[in-house]
Amino acid sequence: MDITFKNVSYTYQPNTPFEHNALKNVSFHIPSGSFIAIIGHTGSGKSTLIQHLNGLLTPTKGEVKIGNYTLSSEKKLREMKELRSKVGVVFQYPEHQLFEETVEKDIAFGPENFGVPTSTIKKRIEEIMPKVGLSNDFLSRSPFELSGGQMRRVAIAGVLATNPSIYVLDEPTAGLDPKGQKEMMDMFYQMHQEEEITTILVTHSMEDALKYADYIIILNQGEKYMEGKPEEVFLRESDIQKVHLQVPESIQFLKKYNEKFGTQLPLTRQSTKEIAAQISRTL
Numbered sequence: 001m002d003i004t005f006k007n008v009s010y011t012y013q014p015n016t017p018f019e020h021n022a023l024k025n026v027s028f029h030i031p032s033g034s035f036i037a038i039i040g041h042t043g044s045g046k047s048t049l050i051q052h053l054n055g056l057l058t059p060t061k062g063e064v065k066i067g068n069y070t071l072s073s074e075k076k077l078r079e080m081k082e083l084r085s086k087v088g089v090v091f092q093y094p095e096h097q098l099f100e101e102t103v104e105k106d107i108a109f110g111p112e113n114f115g116v117p118t119s120t121i122k123k124r125i126e127e128i129m130p131k132v133g134l135s136n137d138f139l140s141r142s143p144f145e146l147s148g149g150q151m152r153r154v155a156i157a158g159v160l161a162t163n164p165s166i167y168v169l170d171e172p173t174a175g176l177d178p179k180g181q182k183e184m185m186d187m188f189y190q191m192h193q194e195e196e197i198t199t200i201l202v203t204h205s206m207e208d209a210l211k212y213a214d215y216i217i218i219l220n221q222g223e224k225y226m227e228g229k230p231e232e233v234f235l236r237e238s239d240i241q242k243v244h245l246q247v248p249e250s251i252q253f254l255k256k257y258n259e260k261f262g263t264q265l266p267l268t269r270q271s272t273k274e275i276a277a278q279i280s281r282t283l
């Protein structure tokens with residue numbers, strides 16, 4: 001499903017002393033099947049923006065289109081439940097929302113709520129468990145006796161079980177150790193690749209934005225500050241620094257290397273191995 005924001009503004013607590021314009025005239029288009037990173041300093045409006053994707057918020061002004069669903073202040077969307085079943089949101093620290101007696105019941109909660117038949121849910125759970133890296137032995141256990149990383153995987157399985165067409169990931173790796181962070185991001189990336197699921201990642205990690213996203217949108221104080229392919233966006237180092245962000249370390253390194261040794265290594269998405277291979281060729 002394509003996603004289009006057309007001149008979207010959102011105001012919290014309008015006409016009160018706490019009024020705050022959290023999104024200001026934001027427009028962009030996300031084609032179906034892409035992987036988008038939304039980045040921006042704290043308070044730039046990222047969470048506000050993604051809450052428009054499943055109708056938790058509706059624009060104060062402007063219009064959000066998700067596939068054939070339109071959200072605007074003028075018209076209440078009648079098919080809100082249907083939209084929510086198509087947009088799977090992994091909120092920050094999703095494990096805080098676990099509550100059932102067993103892992104299986106917790107994962108089944110979402111799809112049950114959307115009226116999915118029990119036999120279909122069972123089948124989905126069987127497919128999802130290996131994807132999130134958990135064996136079926138976990139299904140009968142209490143989610144509260146699991147480690148933090150395992151609990152997060154269960155919570156994510158619950159979102160996947162609703163079989164969404166769009167993943168919205170709000171800092172899904174926050175609080176995990178570096179190994180857990182990489183495993184989780186690789187998991188989402190693999191699912192995005194295999195199933196061509198449109199993925200929208202909110203992240204503070206420039207490295208992840210460079211590594212996984214096809215396209216980046218930078219927010220600053222509620223406005224769209226910049227958008228483009230990672231390679232284009234991260235070339236504009238001084239503009240990025242103006243909004244208190246940094247370009248990824250690998251790009252910084254390649255830039256310094258080129259300056260010091262007069263080489264022209266491309267400032268693009270590359271693994272450490274690829275960078276090392278390029279450097280050894282220049283030596």
Ligand SMILES: Nc1ncnc2c1ncn2[C@@H]1O[C@H](COP(=O)(O)OP(=O)(O)OP(=O)(O)O)[C@@H](O)[C@H]1O
Pocket residue numbers: 012013018020021022040041042043044045046047048049
């Ligand atoms: N319920 C609310 N009432 C008033 N202002 C709010 C409310 N929720 C958020 N805001 C304000 O809106 C602005 C945008 O907040 P938002 O949470 O969308 O930013 P963010 O980019 O997601 O930040 P972070 O990176 O810290 O999660 C902030 O200045 C925030 O204080």
